[in-house]
Amino acid sequence: MDKKIRMKAKDVDFYYGPVQVLKRIDLDIFENNVTAIIGPSGCGKSTFIRLLNRMHELVSNARLEGSITLDGKDIMAPEVDPVEIRRKVGMVFQKPNPFPKSIYENIAYGLEVNGVRDRDFIEQKVVESLKKSALWEEVKTRLHESALRLSGGQQQRLCIARCLAIEPEVVLFDEPCASLDPISTHKVEALILELKKDYTIVIVTHNMQQAARVSDHTGFFYMGELVEFDKTEVIFTRPRDKRTEDYITGRFG
Amino acid sequence: MNRKNKEKLIEMFFLFNGILVILILVGIFLLLLKNALPAFKEVSLQHFLTKPIWNPDAYEQPTYGLLPMLVSSLMVTVGSLVVAVPLGIGTAAYLSDVASPRVREIAKPLVEILAGIPSVVVGFLGIVLLGPVISRLTGTYNGLNALNGSILLAVMALPTIISLSEDALGSVPRAYEEASLALGANKWETVIKVKVPAAASGILAACMLGMGRAIGETMTVLMATGNAAEFPRSFLGPVKTMTSTIAIELGEVAYYTTHFHMLFAVGLILFLITFVVNLCADIIFHKHTRVQA
Ligand SMILES: Nc1ncnc2c1ncn2[C@@H]1O[C@H](COP(=O)(O)OP(=O)(O)OP(=O)(O)O)[C@@H](O)[C@H]1O
Ligand SMILES: [Mg+2]
Numbered sequence A: 001m002d003k004k005i006r007m008k009a010k011d012v013d014f015y016y017g018p019v020q021v022l023k024r025i026d027l028d029i030f031e032n033n034v035t036a037i038i039g040p041s042g043c044g045k046s047t048f049i050r051l052l053n054r055m056h057e058l059v060s061n062a063r064l065e066g067s068i069t070l071d072g073k074d075i076m077a078p079e080v081d082p083v084e085i086r087r088k089v090g091m092v093f094q095k096p097n098p099f100p101k102s103i104y105e106n107i108a109y110g111l112e113v114n115g116v117r118d119r120d121f122i123e124q125k126v127v128e129s130l131k132k133s134a135l136w137e138e139v140k141t142r143l144h145e146s147a148l149r150l151s152g153g154q155q156q157r158l159c160i161a162r163c164l165a166i167e168p169e170v171v172l173f174d175e176p177c178a179s180l181d182p183i184s185t186h187k188v189e190a191l192i193l194e195l196k197k198d199y200t201i202v203i204v205t206h207n208m209q210q211a212a213r214v215s216d217h218t219g220f221f222y223m224g225e226l227v228e229f230d231k232t233e234v235i236f237t238r239p240r241d242k243r244t245e246d247y248i249t250g251r252f253g
Numbered sequence B: 001m002n003r004k005n006k007e008k009l010i011e012m013f014f015l016f017n018g019i020l021v022i023l024i025l026v027g028i029f030l031l032l033l034k035n036a037l038p039a040f041k042e043v044s045l046q047h048f049l050t051k052p053i054w055n056p057d058a059y060e061q062p063t064y065g066l067l068p069m070l071v072s073s074l075m076v077t078v079g080s081l082v083v084a085v086p087l088g089i090g091t092a093a094y095l096s097d098v099a100s101p102r103v104r105e106i107a108k109p110l111v112e113i114l115a116g117i118p119s120v121v122v123g124f125l126g127i128v129l130l131g132p133v134i135s136r137l138t139g140t141y142n143g144l145n146a147l148n149g150s151i152l153l154a155v156m157a158l159p160t161i162i163s164l165s166e167d168a169l170g171s172v173p174r175a176y177e178e179a180s181l182a183l184g185a186n187k188w189e190t191v192i193k194v195k196v197p198a199a200a201s202g203i204l205a206a207c208m209l210g211m212g213r214a215i216g217e218t219m220t221v222l223m224a225t226g227n228a229a230e231f232p233r234s235f236l237g238p239v240k241t242m243t244s245t246i247a248i249e250l251g252e253v254a255y256y257t258t259h260f261h262m263l264f265a266v267g268l269i270l271f272l273i274t275f276v277v278n279l280c281a282d283i284i285f286h287k288h289t290r291v292q293a
Helices: A045-051 A084-087 A103-113 A120-131 A152-165 A182-195 A208-214 A232-237 A242-248 B001-037 B045-050 B067-098 B100-116 B119-138 B146-170 B174-182 B187-198 B199-215 B218-226 B244-251 B257-293
Strands: A006-017 A019-030 A034-038 A060-072 A091-092 A170-174 A200-206 A219-220 A225-231
Touching: A006 A045, A006 A200, A019 A034, A019 A060, A019 A200, A019 A219, A019 A225, A034 A045, A034 A208, A045 A170, A045 A200, A060 B119, A084 A091, A091 A152, A103 A120, A103 B187, A152 A182, A152 B174, A182 A200, A182 A208, A200 A208, A208 A232, A219 A232, A219 A242, A225 A232, A225 A242, A225 B067, A232 A242, B001 B257, B067 B100, B067 B146, B067 B187, B067 B199, B067 B244, B067 B257, B100 B119, B100 B146, B119 B146, B119 B218, B146 B187, B146 B199, B146 B218, B174 B187, B187 B199, B199 B257, B218 B244, B244 B257
Parallel strands: A034 A200, A034 A219, A091 A170, A170 A200
Antiparallel strands: A006 A019, A006 A060, A219 A225
């Protein structure tokens, strides 16, 4: 493991009210790698990646112990502004969630709230990020139409474009293909592999093949614990833990 | 009684209620119409709609111009909306998205209490509190004018606007909020730039209902606006709205005179305006909920 560590979870315990959902999680996220998080439903995958950009703070009774760092700095420290963290650590959600605005405005929005006023710069960024997310060819003639008229797969790529426009350093994907057809899924996967060159990526997925195809490292979560974390090829060929083996071979669900 | 019959009975009950409401509405309309029509035996409709003076007591030539009071009513209503709409939406945005749960718990009942203050009390405050302040700030005689009425009506329309706007904001899908926050927007940016536009039709309906309340409000404007029978010239001058005119004059007028019937004609206009405003609010509101579903 020679790569640089971008984010690091250390001894993370997490609770919703009295219920503990994550137990002693230790996990490193490497620069320009894709880290996949797999595990059965309800094991805490979404909960975990939402910690990485402090989205868990939207839940009022959430409580976190342990530390999560970005480039060595504790992102939960009281003096750190969550807005700053979310600018650096972008997120794409399971269900495509473009704003009920035009395609153009969807992308411009993130720039505007981050203080960009220069119209030309915004325009250039819109085009650039649509190209990056492989959506440009499909929408270049209708940038000012409502984003809600796009197909699900196109909406998801728009959400990726919107996320990329503000130039995050880490991008979190929570089951980005869960509501997409195979062709759109393929496009998003290809995109993730492409993005790896410039970004550090974390992806939650239920799809073993997808994890195997796109990721460099894989963490297997089970009932709030990180059972095993290693290079993806190791996890999928020589897992150390029996539970990991059972899960990836589909012996339990 | 079996379940099916019971359901049928409940259904009948609500159907009956619905029909009753419609009957009452139609009844009021017909009553107003019946009492208003005789006025136009002596005065033309054109006179009513175009004369800029309302002076039923003139010895020689009584005039029954609707315009001064229509303009007065519109002035205080628009004035109140200018104050209440931004303030109401801002408060709703704050309460639904920015305020801490503790603040919300205290503020929401307060808004409801505000809705429950009797209009005569609001009018009283307009005379003893707001009037002197306006008088001092603007150098007008007693501060009983359209501005005073507008501010008081704004206070009265606020609870409606706040609570319905808050409901509308609450029905915006959470995914929009998450998307916005994940892009590095703060709570205010999220609620103003994403949630308010997404809830626009619900908020518009809320404002229209607030407006409906302001147009029809009587006691407050009666007490606080000075009630001069002249054509309104500015927000700092006294005005006499349609509601005030009816309330003041109907008590003194001789029955079945032209003046008497004219007051019903004014009432009819008022009824139609509020009806249309509320209907629009309703249509917008239902369109909104259907889109959401
Ligand atoms: N806001 C919340 N309040 C309380 N409990 C929650 C909340 N969100 C999630 N949980 C609980 O935390 C646990 C982990 O949920 P999480 O959403 O992280 O699972 P997941 O691994 O992402 O599952 P899936 O694969 O179905 O998306 C579950 O038991 C869930 O019921
Ligand atoms: Mg999940």
